Amino acid sequence: MIEISNVNKSFPTKDGTVVALDNVELDIGKGDFVSIVGPSGCGKSTLMMCVAGLAQPSAGRITIENQQVTGPVTDVGIVFQDALLLDWRNVLDNVLFQIEMRGLPKADYRDRALALLKRVGLASFENKYPWELSGGMRQRVALCRALVHDPPLLLMDEPFGALDTLTRDQMNIDLLNLCEGGNKTVLFITHSISEAIFLSDRVIVMSQRPGRVVEDIRISFDEERKLDIRSIPRFVEYEKRIYHTFRKLGVLSG
Ligand SMILES: Nc1ncnc2c1ncn2[C@@H]1O[C@H](COP(=O)(O)OP(=O)(O)OP(=O)(O)O)[C@@H](O)[C@H]1O
Ligand SMILES: [Mg+2]
Incomplete structure (x- = not known):
């Protein structure tokens, strides 16, 4: 559905060039729910704006259903x-x-x-x-x-970030229900590792700026996705793995 190939994005600023994205490679299949987690400022929103055609990559290419994105995507x-x-x-x-x-x-x-x-x-x-x-x-x-x-495609940039925990939980359930049937492809950006695991078929972990993809984790559960799934061992293992990556990157210490 979405192919992101070697995407770089730089912003010229008065203090020099800010490199937001560095060779981002990511393919997203039709019907997949893919979340991106990464530290603040690593280029997540920039990547989404490029996918939506609201910004242009400085280098590389993005296609949606084999059509190169050159302007605002409408569908x-x-x-x-x-x-x-x-x-x-x-x-x-x-x-x-x-x-x-x-x-x-x-x-x-x-x-x-x-x-x-x-x-x-x-x-x-x-x-x-x-x-x-x-x-x-x-x-x-x-x-x-x-x-x-x-x-067919939903792009969501930290949509529930400003909500209280209970409302956010409810929104997560509502979103899964609304996407039921697998005919929607979703690219979802979040700061919440737990939210990403709960919602997604895949979680993409990005490094600090310049953002690049450092991990691509396929998420699957035998259990139905209800909120209490967040305490089962497999869920906790996914969380540990992502936290471990952030520690390795130096995003978290101690
Ligand atoms: N229009 C712009 N001009 C200059 N720099 C920009 C512009 N847009 C983004 N940046 C820079 O690009 C980097 C990535 O920004 P972006 O908003 O994509 O980060 P983010 O991962 O979405 O962060 P957050 O999690 O805090 O929302 C930042 O360093 C930011 O300062
Ligand atoms: Mg952002």
Whole structure:
């Protein structure tokens, strides 16, 4: 689905060139849920912006379904750390904004938007305004907006970072449910090692800047993905392995 080949990204700044990404190589299969973890500033958001076509690599190449990314990718849903809702639109119209911007008939997507809102626990909130919602609710609306046009690809940059632990847990469950069936490819950026393992088929570990891929771990469980899976030995082993890598890299010490 996504091929990232030898991608470098540098930013010229007044203090010299900042090399954000160094020869990043990563292939993501159709239907895979792939998380990226790495220290702050290592280039995760930069990589996602390049995949979305919102930034161009300085060198290397990114293709999505064999098409080189040269400008903004359209058949995608994107969720950022902030919900970025429009304050003057109610919840339903915020979700349907995606449809309007694509020039699609809004009436055809109304039921789907309402069904998505229901699935994330916002059944009776469609007429509320963003300022009437909690942070977690706003982020759920953003998730529905990213999914309403049923994109094959979801790009998520630390979408749950600002949420409290319980809401975050709930969002993780909601996201797995929404992606059920395996017809969505997800590239998910997170600071949480546990969240990455819980959600993903693969966890990619990146080094400090300039970011490169240092580990690619396939995650699989015999058990169903419920929250208590986080205490089973296999889960803990994955966590240990990633922490060990961060210690080896010098990201963590002691
Ligand atoms: N537009 C820009 N101009 C100059 N430097 C930039 C720009 N965007 C990012 N950088 C630099 O590139 C590096 C990677 O930034 P990026 O935002 O991708 O990191 P990140 O891994 O997403 O960090 P975090 O986990 O804190 O979100 C940083 O050193 C940052 O200062
Ligand atoms: Mg970032």
